[in-house]
Amino acid sequence: MFEGKYYNGRTSKGMPAFIILEPHYIRINWQTDSDNGTEVWHLSEMHKTEFNDATTVLEYGTFPRQSIAVFEQGFQQALEHKYKGATFLKSGYSSFAKTGVKGLLIGGLGLLLVAVALFFWGVPALAEQVAAHFPKEYEHAMGEKLYEQMLEGYTVDSAKTVALQKYLDALEVKSDFPIRATVVENEAVNAFAMPGGFILVHDALLDKMEHHEELAGLLGHEIGHVQMRHSTKAMARSLSHYMLLSVLFGDVSGVAAVIVDNASSMYSLEYSRKAETASDKAGLALLAQNNLNPKGMVWLMERLNSNEPEFLKFISTHPRTADRIDELNMLIEESKYKTAPNPALETAWEELKGE
Amino acid sequence: MEQTSTVLETPVSAPTLSFKGKGSELFGIQIVNIALMLVTLGLYYPWAKAKNLQYIYRKTELAGSPFTFHGTGKEMFIGFIKGMGIFIALYGVLIYGSLHIETDPGLYFICLGIFFAGLSALVPLAIHGMMRYRTSRTSWRGIHMGYRGTLGAMYKVFLKNLFFTVITLGFYTPWFTANLRKEIFGHLRFGNARFSYEGEGTELFMINIKGYFLSIFTLGIYSFWWAKDLIKFYIDNILIEQDGKYSRLDSSLTGMQYLKLALGNMFIMVFTLGLGYSWVVTRTLAVLINNCEIIGEFNPDALAQTEEEYKNATFEDMADMMDIGII
Numbered sequence: 312m313f314e315g316k317y318y319n320g321r322t323s324k325g326m327p328a329f330i331i332l333e334p335h336y337i338r339i340n341w342q343t344d345s346d347n348g349t350e351v352w353h354l355s356e357m358h359k360t361e362f363n364d365a366t367t368v369l370e371y372g373t374f375p376r377q378s379i380a381v382f383e384q385g386f387q388q389a390l391e392h393k394y395k396g397a398t399f400l401k402s403g404y405s406s407f408a409k410t411g412v413k414g415l416l417i418g419g420l421g422l423l424l425v426a427v428a429l430f431f432w433g434v435p436a437l438a439e440q441v442a443a444h445f446p447k448e449y450e451h452a453m454g455e456k457l458y459e460q461m462l463e464g465y466t467v468d469s470a471k472t473v474a475l476q477k478y479l480d481a482l483e484v485k486s487d488f489p490i491r492a493t494v495v496e497n498e499a500v501n502a503f504a505m506p507g508g509f510i511l512v513h514d515a516l517l518d519k520m521e522h523h524e525e526l527a528g529l530l531g532h533e534i535g536h537v538q539m540r541h542s543t544k545a546m547a548r549s550l551s552h553y554m555l556l557s558v559l560f561g562d563v564s565g566v567a568a569v570i571v572d573n574a575s576s577m578y579s580l581e582y583s584r585k586a587e588t589a590s591d592k593a594g595l596a597l598l599a600q601n602n603l604n605p606k607g608m609v610w611l612m613e614r615l616n617s618n619e620p621e622f623l624k625f626i627s628t629h630p631r632t633a634d635r636i637d638e639l640n641m642l643i644e645e646s647k648y649k650t651a652p653n654p655a656l657e658t659a660w661e662e663l664k665g666e
Numbered sequence: 667m668e669q670t671s672t673v674l675e676t677p678v679s680a681p682t683l684s685f686k687g688k689g690s691e692l693f694g695i696q697i698v699n700i701a702l703m704l705v706t707l708g709l710y711y712p713w714a715k716a717k718n719l720q721y722i723y724r725k726t727e728l729a730g731s732p733f734t735f736h737g738t739g740k741e742m743f744i745g746f747i748k749g750m751g752i753f754i755a756l757y758g759v760l761i762y763g764s765l766h767i768e769t770d771p772g773l774y775f776i777c778l779g780i781f782f783a784g785l786s787a788l789v790p791l792a793i794h795g796m797m798r799y800r801t802s803r804t805s806w807r808g809i810h811m812g813y814r815g816t817l818g819a820m821y822k823v824f825l826k827n828l829f830f831t832v833i834t835l836g837f838y839t840p841w842f843t844a845n846l847r848k849e850i851f852g853h854l855r856f857g858n859a860r861f862s863y864e865g866e867g868t869e870l871f872m873i874n875i876k877g878y879f880l881s882i883f884t885l886g887i888y889s890f891w892w893a894k895d896l897i898k899f900y901i902d903n904i905l906i907e908q909d910g911k912y913s914r915l916d917s918s919l920t921g922m923q924y925l926k927l928a929l930g931n932m933f934i935m936v937f938t939l940g941l942g943y944s945w946v947v948t949r950t951l952a953v954l955i956n957n958c959e960i961i962g963e964f965n966p967d968a969l970a971q972t973e974e975e976y977k978n979a980t981f982e983d984m985a986d987m988m989d990i991g992i993i
C-alpha cells in the first residue's frame with residue numbers, strides 16, 4: 312500500500328489516498344474532510360507513464376483524466392515488478408535512458424559521427440540528386456545568368472564566335488538544351504561548359520588546334536558535360552551547404568542568387584575522373600555520329616597535354632591526360648567506322664581559323 | 667487497512683513554479699529522436715516534437731505537481747503535413763513566378779504578391795490553431811487549459827495592427843505585439859481561472875528605445891538587460907483571475923542572470939558542436955521558470971474543469987515552422 316494524492320479530473324484539489332496494487336488493477340482509496348471513495352483502475356485504460364522522477368504520476372481513463380501522484384516509497388519499482396510488461400509502463404525512451412552515461416556517450420558520439428558524415432558526404436550527395444532533377448527551363452535560366460556573369464570578365468571574339476556557332480550548326484548534335492558557344496580572348500588552353508548548354512572556348516585553344524575534328528571532339532566533350540549535368544551537379548556539391556542553409560531559413564529563391572554570386576566557382580569546379588571519361592566518350596560519340604575521324608579526340612588531348620607545365624603533370628589531381636589518351640585509343644580500336652568528309656564543317660572551320 | 671488521519675491533512679499548496687528538467691535526460695530523449703528521424707528521413711519529426719514537449723511539460727511544476735502534454739505524434743503529424751502542404755504550395759507559386767522573372771515580370775510580381783499575402787494570412791490562422799491545440803492538450807492535475815478566442819477576432823486584431831504597423835513604417839510594432847498578446851491571453855483559460863494581459867504598447871516602446879540606445883552606448887552589453895526587460899514585460903503583465911480574485915505572474919530575472927544564461931548557452935553550442943542543445947533548452951527553461959512566481963491569492967487547489975475535449979492539430983507545426991515567437 313502506498314500513500315499519494317488522487318485527482319478526480321474535475322477539480323485540482325489533491326485528495327489524500329492509499330494506493331493498492333492488486334494483481335490486475337489498481338485500487339485507490341481516497342478521503343477528504345467531507346467525503347471518501349474507492350476507485351478501481353484497470354491496467355488497459357491506464358495511460359503511458361514516462362519521465363517520472365521522485366514523483367510517479369499515473370493517469371487513467373478518458374477526458375477528463377483522473378490521476379494519482381505518488382512520492383517515492385519505491386512505488387515505481389513496485390509498479391514495474393507487479394505489472395511487468397504492461398503497456399502503460401513501456402517506453403523506448405526510458406529504456407534508453409537506463410543505459411546510463413555509457414549509453415548516452417556512445418549514442419552521442421554515434422550521432423556526431425553520423426552528423427559529420429551527413430554534412431560532408433550526405434548533404435553534397437543530396438544536393439547532387441536535387442540538381443539532377445532540376446527542371447530544364449530552370450537549369451537553362453540559371454546557366455544563362457551564370458554565363459552572362461562570366462562573360463563580364465572576358466572580351467568576346469565576335470567574329471570567331473559567329474564562325475564557331477556556324478560550325479556547331481553544321482554538326483549533328485543530340486542535346487536536351489540549345490547549345491550556345493562563345494569564343495573569348497584568353498591565353499589559357501581551356502574551355503568550360505555551363506549548365507543549360509552554354510559553352511565558353513578560349514581562343515588560345517582554338518589557335519592550337521590543327522584539325523577541325525579536334526573542335527568537334529571538344530564540343531562533343533563539353534556537350535557531354537552539359538547533357539550529363541556534370542557542372543550543375545558539381546556546383547550543387549560545392550554550394551550544397553549554402554543551399555542547405557537557404558532552404559533551412561526558408562529562402563529558396565536565394566539559392567539561385569547564391570549560385571550566380573558564385574559564378575567564379577565555375578573555374579575551380581572539378582569534375583570527377585568518371586565524369587571526364589564519360590564526356591570523352593560523348594566526344595567520341597559525336598565524332599562517330601558525324602562520320603568524323605575519331606582521332607580528333609586524341610589530338611585534342613595532346614593539345615591540352617602540351618599546355619601543362621612538365622612539373623604539374625606529376626602533382627596534378629586531374630585525370631592524367633596520358634591515361635585518357637590510352638583509354639580513347641582503346642575505344643577507337645573497339646568500334647571502327649568509315650569516315651566521310653563534311654564540307655559544311657570544313658568551311659566553318661576555315662572561317663574560324665581564317666585570320 | 668489502517669486509517670490514520672494524520673497523513674490525510676490537506677494543506678493549501680503554494681503556487682510556486684519550478685522546472686526540474688535535466689539536460690542529460692533531455693539529451694537521452696533527443697538521441698533517440700534524432701536516430702529515429704534519420705532512419706525515417708525526417709518523417710518522425712512530429713513524434714519527436716511531441717516527446718520533447720511531453721518531457722518538458724512533465725518537468726514543469728506548479729505547486730509541486732507537473733503539467734501534462736497530451737498531444738501525440740500522430741496529431742502533430744497531421745498538422746505537420748497540412749502545414750507543409752500550404753508552405754509547399756506557396757513556395758511553388760513563388761518559384762513559378764521567379765522562373766518567369768525575365769520573360770514576364772508582371773507574372774512574377776503577381777506570384778510574389780500571392781506569396782506574401784498568403785503568408786500574412788497564414789499567421790493569424792497559425793496562432794489561433796496553435797493556441798487552440800496547445801491549450802487543449804495541456805493539463806495540470808487533470809484540469810485542462812483552453813482557448814476561447816475566435817479566428818475572426820484574431821484576424822481583425824492582426825490585420826488592423828498590421829495595417830498600422832505598415833503605414834507607420836514599423837513604429838507601431840510594440841503596440842502590435844502588446845495588442846496581440848491582449849487578444850491571446852484574454853481568451854486563455856486554465857480551468858475556471860481566466861488570464862488577461864495588461865502590458866501596453868507604450869511601455870514596450872519605451873523599453874525598446876531605452877534598450878536600443880543604451881545597447882549602442884555600452885557596445886552591446888546592455889542588450890542582455892534589454893532582453894531581461896522584454897521577458898519581464900512579457901511575463902509580469904500576465905494577470906490571472908480566479909473566483910473574482912486577481913493574481914499576477916512575476917519574474918525576478920536579472921540582467922546578470924540573463925547574461926550568464928545567454929553566454930553560457932553560446933559556449934555550450936559552440937564547444938559541443940550543437941550536441942549540447944538539450945542543456946541549452948533545460949538551462950533556459952530553468953532560468954525562466956524558476957524565476958517566475960505567482961503573486962496574489964491564486965489558489966492552485968481550487969481550479970475546476972471547464973473545458974471540453976477538443977481535437978485539431980492543423981496549425982501547430984505551421985506556427986512552429988514560421989517561428990513566430992509570441993509566447
Ligand SMILES: [Zn+2]
Pocket residue numbers: 532536582587590
Ligand atoms: Zn571536361
